Amino acid sequence: MATQHSRSAARLMMAPAVVLLLGWMLVPLTMTLFFSFKKYLPLRGDSLERGLDWVGFANYVRFIGSSSFWPSVQATLIIVGGVLVITVVLGVLLAILLDQPFWGQGIVRILVIAPFFVMPTVSALVWKNMFMDPVNGILAHLWRFFGAEPVSWLSDASVQSIIMIVSWQWLPFATLILLTAVQSLDSEQLEAAEMDGASPLMRFWHIILPHLSRAITIVILIQTIFLLSIFAEIFVTTGGSFGTRTLTYLIFQRVVDSQNIGLGSAGGVYAIILANIVAIFLMRIVGKNLDR
Amino acid sequence: MARAVTTRRKVITTAAAWAIGLLIFFPIYWTILTSFKTEAQAINDPPLFFAFNWTLENYAIVQERSxxxxxxxxxxxxxxxxxxxxxxxxxxxxxxxxxxxxxxxxxxxxxxxxxxxxxxxxxxxxxxxxxxxxxxxxxxxxxxxxxxxxxxxxxxxxxxxxxxxxxxxxxxxxxxxxxxxxxxxxxxxxxxxxxxxxxxxxxxxxxxxxxxxxxxxxxxxxxxxxxxxxxxYSSPEGLFFAKLSAASTMAIAPILILGWFSQKQLVRGLTFGAVK
Amino acid sequence: MGQITLNQVTKSFGDVEVITPLDLTIEDGEFAVFVGPSGCGKSTLLRLIAGLEDVTSGAINIDGKNATNVPPAKRGLAMVFQSYALYPHMSVRKNIAFPLRMAGLDKAEQNRRVEQAAAVLNLTDYLDRRPGQLSGGQRQRVAIGRAIVREPAAFLFDEPLSNLDAALRVGMRLEISELHKRLNTTMIYVTHDQVEAMTMADKIVVLNAGHIEQVGSPLDLYRAPRNLFVAGFIGSPKMNFIEGAEAEKLGAHTIGIRPEHIAVSESDGPWSGVVGVSEHLGSDTFFHVHDTGLADTIAVRADGEVGFRHGDRIHMTPRADVIHKFDAQGMRLP
CATH class of the missing domain: 1.10.3720.10 (MetI-like)
Known part of the structure; x- marks a missing residue:
């Protein structure tokens, strides 16, 4: 398939995509790197035209040394980890349940997948107001019905609430992928195990779960990429208060609210490094699948 | 699976699957439902599931205002x-x-x-x-x-x-x-x-x-x-549940419908072909 | 016209040389078969001729004109692929007409040629179906139809029968041979099946590890294989090879004797052994004889039904005039 002629045609046809993405990556990245070594506070009169002061690694040191840095890393990890655990565990169980024969499979599948299509701002708003509002929210009604004191979800259990909202959004994705993987399991394998006297629990542990391991890895890695940069959910609900300020949100505040571009850029570089560490793992896995 | 399943088991599975499906879908259902209520009915305690006066006025207000x-x-x-x-x-x-x-x-x-x-x-x-x-x-x-x-x-x-x-x-x-x-x-x-x-x-x-x-x-x-x-609508209009619901419904409805129609095809693309 | 000449052609993928310098001429109207084990480079060679791959060095001439750098579409060759490569979204008619449409022929002429090809290939009733609705043999015919409407200088077949079941394969083999007789156009046919090679070819090219082992007519190769590789590859069941004292008696390092050239009897014969597996086909009987002291097993083919059983001791007589002799390098001795 590869003649000189087709190879040069291929290079030509790939060029637009490669050039666009290269520009999209390199230009802002270079600028972020540049700003991260500068003192740049537009509100205090710094401007590009007059030139910016070189401050070396001061922004990096300050960003990491600020009292908000470690809590934000912690919040990021707790939220990402919490969502991953919930979506994967429930996703596996749900996938196995939905794989069983039952009436109305098509409709239930549509119901389960629906949250994935809801835009993040909408789901955050709906959850915040109509469900988690301590006075009029559904959960408050429910709590009162059972004689309990309604909870101020987004201030008293803010991190848990965020995890809950984001999990609701991502559970469909996990379920859908895992369901596809479950369906590809050869039923003869399960029957053979049954003939060999394996109990349902053993079959789950020794056959279904190993079969799903690849799909689970993919769910974890793809979700991690998206979860590391969740924004709208926090923007709309807590605005980063009550311990829900993730790394992404902290940087956003530095850049947009306090207009400290240098500091925010240094934070951006940290976030890029963090994302790349995750990315390397994802690349390995996806890359392996490419070879098959 | 190409195996015969007892009716009893199928009934149990059906009940469980539908219960979970409805639970997951509930926030969306509730949003759509609330969008047809008046503001007073929207925050009624106990919540109103069906017996209320269906109204389209929220949609009209949202469209007019935004x-x-x-x-x-x-x-x-x-x-x-x-x-x-x-x-x-x-x-x-x-x-x-x-x-x-x-x-x-x-x-x-x-x-x-x-x-x-x-x-x-x-x-x-x-x-x-x-x-x-x-x-x-x-x-x-x-x-x-x-x-x-x-x-x-x-x-x-x-x-x-x-x-x-x-x-x-x-x-x-x-x-x-x-x-x-x-x-x-x-x-x-x-x-x-x-x-x-x-x-x-x-x-x-x-x-x-x-x-x-x-x-x-x-x-x-x-x-x-x-x-x-x-x-x-994050604040303070967010406190007007019925209008918030109408706006939300209007924002998600087009994509929800599109997504449902294409859900089967989406799976493979989402996994970058890694899960068949 | 369709004379194809390869001149010192080589092909490398990266550091791996899959075709070593190779010269070959295929005459106009000839049915040439490239045969060899998988990985011998026969398909690559065909793709080089087709223009789907570039040669690393050397030249390819078609009808005396240098075609080395001519794109595939301009070489005037038609190819039938192993998977048939039919366009699944087009009807049979459109599939066959596609090359004519690309050549810019007018609709009427396209239709005339498609109908004509369909008639030749018994496809007239299927013209409005999609390839997915056809059987394997019918798809194969559509692929051939798509090739013949172009009236190419030569046809290239890349293992076209390997996806068909055994019975259909024999039928298609005959049809392709018939087609060649009728069109009298050059055909180059790649296969790993030596039976296809023997039955169809005017000229067989035996390839191994990227170079030509021998070129010749089927019977040339059968009667006088140039080396051990060709001797072992052509003929079924395989030729028996015997080394050691028995070979030295004839002044050779290795001698080869085909199973059909060994006579068996209960009592007479210079060689003897114990019957292992025997395969009774009715028309012939194959014996796999052990404990001969010559080779691990000696395969023998006897005409008709011969009643030896597992464990019988039998005697064998090779026909002296058809014993092949090879030297220590595996080359044929006169």
């Missing part, structure tokens, strides 16, 4: 424009990678995907700066470009996995039959890949529709799509 149609139109333009543009750039690239693979093809693909992982917030300021520089702030064309670029890796990937399933021999046959490269892509590859291209378009339309970082940060009045429309 000019829903403009936001909707912006969403359609942004999602549609970025998807079409992305497909035009991605089809030739995916053809190259799928049918003329070289040693570097894999690396290029992985690199493309890695640009997707660049945290947006890390480059927010530079991008805003460039937008100001080129007068793109709050324009549709600027956002179309940005949305196209953030989704381009996914479009290329999806098309690549679909194209790879088309046997190279068929394209070679076309070449032997005298087709030029353009004819080969136009008459053979594209018609054969229609299902794949369609689901790629759908998924990217959905992703662009729901994108809520750049659309919130780079728009103001003129080019704001539905994500911004709904964000404007």
């Amino acid at each position: 000019d829903y149609m403009r936001f909707l139109w912006n969403s359609v333009i942004l999602a549609g424009g970025s998807t079409v543009l992305g497909i035009l750039v991605a089809v030739p690239a995916a053809w190259s990678m799928a049918f003329v693979p070289s040693k570097r093809t894999k690396d290029i693909l992985l690199w493309m995907l890695s640009t997707k992982m660049l945290p947006a917030v890390g480059v927010l300021y530079p991008i805003s700066l460039l937008f100001v520089q080129f007068n793109l702030l709050d324009t549709r064309i600027g956002l179309v470009m940005v949305l196209m670029l953030i989704n381009l890796p996914i479009i290329v990937w999806m098309l690549y996995t679909y194209f790879k399933e088309i046997p190279g021999e068929i394209l070679e046959a076309a070449r032997m039959d005298g087709a030029t490269l353009k004819e080969e892509i136009l008459y053979i590859l594209t018609p054969m890949a229609v299902p794949g291209i369609a689901s790629t378009i759908l998924l990217n339309f959905i992703l662009a529709w729901n994108e809520a970082f750049w659309t919130l940060n780079l728009t103001a009045a003129q080019s704001a799509p539905l994500t911004a429309f709904i964000a404007s």
